[in-house]
Amino acid sequence: MIHFSINKNLFLQALNTTKRAISSKNAIPILSTVKIDVTNEGITLIGSNGQISIENFISQKNEDAGLLITSLGSILLEASFFINVVSSLPDVTLDFKEIEQNQIVLTSGKSEITLKGKDSEQYPRIQEISASTPLILETKLLKKIINETAFAASTQESRPILTGVHFVLSQHKELKTVATDSHRLSQKKLTLEKNSDDFDVVIPSRSLREFSAVFTDDIETVEIFFANNQILFRSENISFYTRLLEGNYPDTDRLIPTDFNTTITFNVVNLRQSMERARLLSSATQNGTVKLEIKDGVVSAHVHSPEVGKVNEEIDTDQVTGEDLTISFNPTYLIDSLKALNSEKVTISFISAVRPFTLVPADTDEDFMQLITPVRTN
Amino acid sequence: MIHFSINKNLFLQALNTTKRAISSKNAIPILSTVKIDVTNEGITLIGSNGQISIENFISQKNEDAGLLITSLGSILLEASFFINVVSSLPDVTLDFKEIEQNQIVLTSGKSEITLKGKDSEQYPRIQEISASTPLILETKLLKKIINETAFAASTQESRPILTGVHFVLSQHKELKTVATDSHRLSQKKLTLEKNSDDFDVVIPSRSLREFSAVFTDDIETVEIFFANNQILFRSENISFYTRLLEGNYPDTDRLIPTDFNTTITFNVVNLRQSMERARLLSSATQNGTVKLEIKDGVVSAHVHSPEVGKVNEEIDTDQVTGEDLTISFNPTYLIDSLKALNSEKVTISFISAVRPFTLVPADTDEDFMQLITPVRTN
Numbered sequence: 001m002i003h004f005s006i007n008k009n010l011f012l013q014a015l016n017t018t019k020r021a022i023s024s025k026n027a028i029p030i031l032s033t034v035k036i037d038v039t040n041e042g043i044t045l046i047g048s049n050g051q052i053s054i055e056n057f058i059s060q061k062n063e064d065a066g067l068l069i070t071s072l073g074s075i076l077l078e079a080s081f082f083i084n085v086v087s088s089l090p091d092v093t094l095d096f097k098e099i100e101q102n103q104i105v106l107t108s109g110k111s112e113i114t115l116k117g118k119d120s121e122q123y124p125r126i127q128e129i130s131a132s133t134p135l136i137l138e139t140k141l142l143k144k145i146i147n148e149t150a151f152a153a154s155t156q157e158s159r160p161i162l163t164g165v166h167f168v169l170s171q172h173k174e175l176k177t178v179a180t181d182s183h184r185l186s187q188k189k190l191t192l193e194k195n196s197d198d199f200d201v202v203i204p205s206r207s208l209r210e211f212s213a214v215f216t217d218d219i220e221t222v223e224i225f226f227a228n229n230q231i232l233f234r235s236e237n238i239s240f241y242t243r244l245l246e247g248n249y250p251d252t253d254r255l256i257p258t259d260f261n262t263t264i265t266f267n268v269v270n271l272r273q274s275m276e277r278a279r280l281l282s283s284a285t286q287n288g289t290v291k292l293e294i295k296d297g298v299v300s301a302h303v304h305s306p307e308v309g310k311v312n313e314e315i316d317t318d319q320v321t322g323e324d325l326t327i328s329f330n331p332t333y334l335i336d337s338l339k340a341l342n343s344e345k346v347t348i349s350f351i352s353a354v355r356p357f358t359l360v361p362a363d364t365d366e367d368f369m370q371l372i373t374p375v376r377t378n
Numbered sequence: 379m380i381h382f383s384i385n386k387n388l389f390l391q392a393l394n395t396t397k398r399a400i401s402s403k404n405a406i407p408i409l410s411t412v413k414i415d416v417t418n419e420g421i422t423l424i425g426s427n428g429q430i431s432i433e434n435f436i437s438q439k440n441e442d443a444g445l446l447i448t449s450l451g452s453i454l455l456e457a458s459f460f461i462n463v464v465s466s467l468p469d470v471t472l473d474f475k476e477i478e479q480n481q482i483v484l485t486s487g488k489s490e491i492t493l494k495g496k497d498s499e500q501y502p503r504i505q506e507i508s509a510s511t512p513l514i515l516e517t518k519l520l521k522k523i524i525n526e527t528a529f530a531a532s533t534q535e536s537r538p539i540l541t542g543v544h545f546v547l548s549q550h551k552e553l554k555t556v557a558t559d560s561h562r563l564s565q566k567k568l569t570l571e572k573n574s575d576d577f578d579v580v581i582p583s584r585s586l587r588e589f590s591a592v593f594t595d596d597i598e599t600v601e602i603f604f605a606n607n608q609i610l611f612r613s614e615n616i617s618f619y620t621r622l623l624e625g626n627y628p629d630t631d632r633l634i635p636t637d638f639n640t641t642i643t644f645n646v647v648n649l650r651q652s653m654e655r656a657r658l659l660s661s662a663t664q665n666g667t668v669k670l671e672i673k674d675g676v677v678s679a680h681v682h683s684p685e686v687g688k689v690n691e692e693i694d695t696d697q698v699t700g701e702d703l704t705i706s707f708n709p710t711y712l713i714d715s716l717k718a719l720n721s722e723k724v725t726i727s728f729i730s731a732v733r734p735f736t737l738v739p740a741d742t743d744e745d746f747m748q749l750i751t752p753v754r755t756n
Contacts (some may be wrong), residue, residue, distance in 0.1 A: 081658070081686070084658055085655070085658055088651070088654055088655040088658060089655070090648075090651060090652075090655075103687075109691075110691050110692040110693075110694070111652070111655060111689070111691040112689070112690045112691060113655065113659070113687065113688065113689050113690075114687045114688040114689075114690075115686065115687040116685070116686060116687050273466070273468060274468075274489070276466055277463070277466040277467070277468075277489060277491065280459070280462055280463055280466060281491070307494070308459070308493065308494060309481075309491065309492040309493040309494050310491065310492040311489070311490070311491050311492075312490045312491075312492075313487075313488050313489040313490060314488040315488075316488075
């Protein structure tokens, strides 16, 4: 029969982090609960949606938690509702006491709230990942890689493998991260500081976005453990499990061109704003494209919607080299690409009107490359 | 054929204000457009949803507008789309030119956007209100009255008159404002500084909420003109028309009790937080009520949901006088009431468990009274 008292705000924060793995609309009703596990060491909050699982540990030793554990046990509570109740409590501390089997009383100030829980035995077991030597990455760096690639993954389930991001470590320190939805591709390469065991995994892009939300910037490093069909990201207090996607990721290296006929360097903000104007009108056209015209060193964007109107504008450039070209594409792909860039300038390189073009940052030496497929128009 | 240039941000702000009267889902398609009227004096932007109409005037003399009018005319443009286009323009000024009948070109920086408009003759005429002596009110005061009453109006169309707020001026300066949905009532009375013609109108609460959004706090006073079935709120640049509700507003004076058996003074914030906790659980009960118990000078709140759990808490009070009482009601009504109060303390007065109770601010001498009907429980 659980009994503990804790700082309300810290408890609430931990609950909200755990909640990111919990969907209130899960097909398996028990997964809408949070599991609260109280041991002598502290409290573990567990949430899962079947794909992602989060374990959040509040240590007895954490002074901010003001944790006083009187009696141990486990219980399941409806996550959303329980969080609302905790956040409504009047005092800075709360007392959590199981008064009879699966029934708890929260006391805070003069308020006393009794809630019905469920038997913790009903909760599915999270598959343990056997401790091996983890890969250790800076949280910031991993979140940056995710931000640069995950957006390019597919959101369509027609080719499930493309909804993931391909992470490959080779030669013990060469990390390649790539995502594509077959219309555009984003690839980041970097050399790790320390040697590590090679791996080749496809992580669901949705899990990676949750990872970025859960691992806040104050968590300096993250340990990464691999198992057959799972990956575990672990910090001091948080264990974040996600299933991996099964199947072979397509060979993307052969898609990346190396010789170009036209190369332009743009200011990222200018180009993005220009594409946002173009998109306002292109979304009212049949093929949804903007036409980029490179002629005598001048670059201009054009959209013509018979119903709504036209955009014609010259885009400022830093440098234009190579052949004249007219190419059409979906401006949303270019806007997404530019958003993922952390640089002020971008270099875009073209082969022809029907071949994919590449984007690379123009003012950093990072190995970050994006690819966008044009649309054939008449 | 219109031609003018203008400061983009000021134009955008005026468009967004006018947009508040425009619904993109209007059953009359022409009402999804904004009408732009260019005269020698300036530009008028007009929007309407059939209930509310807004005319927003940008004067030639307004220096912030940087308005340069070269040629006059009228045109209709799809409001949402036009606003998106204007806000995407790159430069601080924009040039608006009609190039052929109902086709305009916006030029800003190196961007040139051509848009198709519609013939302004298609736009319905807004009924003029003949100038008479207006009632003049401080904008702040009128918005305060709206905030204190409009929330209590009904949102159900079963008794349309109750979806409005009843404004009555009698004896040339006694203003009474009242709204009720038949479960709760809110009434504000005040004495105007200047004499004015008496009136008795019912204004849709939805229109009043829009009024509060449109008339920002920098507009000091508002002139109010009455016509048969319309009312006009006017400031220097904005004319806000709304239809009135037809029919007789019920006599609410007879509902307001004057003798009470129990009176309690609470801290508003404490009581509201207590009711918010109660509501978390009461919303999972059959009748959705909280039970307030007054016994020997101690006030406590109780909810019991057989499925979810219980709340029991003592509520701090400043003063309790009169008889013991147990009364049940919907906590949402009390929460709404407390939100409408601008005071730190509230006095709640009861007659019995089955008669409406009143709320008045305890630390101001404003004539502001709210009424909530209890729910009979067993």
